[in-house]
Amino acid sequence: MSVLRFENVSKQYPGGHEALADVSFEIAQGEMLFVTGHSGAGKSTLLKLIHLSERPSRGAVVFGGKNLLKVRGGRVPLHRRDVGAVYQDHRLLADRSVAENVALPLILRGDRRADIGKRVREVLARLGLGHREKALPSQLSAGEQQRVGIARAIVAEPMLLVADEPTGNLDPTLAAEIMSLFASMPERGTSVLVVSHDLALIKRMKKRVLILDHGKLMDDISPADLAE
């Protein structure tokens, strides 16, 4: 069963720049894949379409069997709750503690306070941050901040986890650690889409890779092909 399907998706911005041109692919439940390409290849636009920050000019983005074109107004936030997001710059709320940052998706979903506390502690422990739950983001190292960002993205167990250059600012050891965390997500049923231009890292992970160039999907490489 596919979690996300792009069907001949094009995106043209006002002014005429075509960021994506006739892109089609799908991600199965529990699958992890990478999207790579140079600057301006269309990676960010692809993420914006998944997040409904933008809408396609042509084609359809189908998420969990639902055409996102039909998701409007008050349904947009509900869709976003099904997509966990990890960013290169973490985007943590500076004046909230680690636990408060991680709890946000659960508060938005309307979980009980007691359940939220339990779930947050569980996820923080899983990511090795159990001792840092009261710290502010500014008191954490870059690697810890990134792990908090991941904890926030996975705490509500979304259908899809998207990560935009999640290892961009990390040293190779931390980057490998973060990637192994992502690789463990599919075991719990979460699909993972990682945008990265770190080809060495992508090769090491041996996962499916989509290559974008000037808005076009140039290649869709399977793990087996990548190994060759």
Added chain:
Amino acid sequence: MTAQSQANTAAAGPRSGFGIWLDQHLYSFVASLGRVLRRPWTTLLTIGVMAVALALPLGLGLALDNLRHFAGSVEQSREIDLFLKPDIDVPRAQALAAELRSRGDVAKVEVRTPDEGLAEFRARSGLGDAIGALEENPLPCLLIVTPREASSTLVAALERLPETGLVQHDEAWRKRLQGWLGFGARLAWVLAALFGLGALLVVGNTVRLDIQSRREEIGVLQLLGATDGFIRRPFIYLGAWYGLVAGALALGLLFAAEYALREPLQALAESYGSGFALSGVDPLRAAGFLLAATVIGWLGAWLVTGHFLRQTRPTET
């Protein structure tokens, strides 16, 4: 939600919509209080400006109410003062009073002799020594006529009497006072609308600055799936807080002003033989005022956040 997540939610049991609504309001309530306390100077300045803007029309309204209260007692005294010619003596004045009492449109006639008039004048004016130096009493007899109802024909009839020296009737003066009071009341409403708008803009601008400083945070919350209501709520609570506290401060200012003015005004009124006392804001009016101030704060924040959220909608192409 993944199957695992659904299992977790099912284990926790279903939540009522009201429970979620209450929790999220509580979250916004606490968050807004935190914002107020984290920036005490901004909060104080905003509340101070709002309080002055709100206190001015309320103060004017109160002043008018007191004036109306004072004018009401004047209006109730419908007496006509009929000063007789200086050559009319007391027996003739009493005979005239008896004639007037027989008229159907006259309720009461009181005779004030020149001696009584002089004694009263001496007591009220404080010019005892100067009055004592007079060789003879210059005051005429006075008939205080109370009509059954306000009537210009009675005044005209009194003016036509041969014994009449002067008829003093305050109707025209009262009409003018009523006109001024009506104008003052309208002015108070216009000022209330203008200053209310000013207070709304002050809150709106403060909330706008708060939104600007939290743009990034709002963007993150939107990406995490926060609804417009969730994002808007803390700002709306913030606006309502500003309005409520500014309203309370405005009331405090007016109570202080009333306290400062009450005693000297009472002394002034007593010197004129009046029992007039300054009346302040009654509890019902104070509650209504606080509610109105809160609504102004709430509305200002609601308008500004609404405008901001409309700008952050996904591009529709």
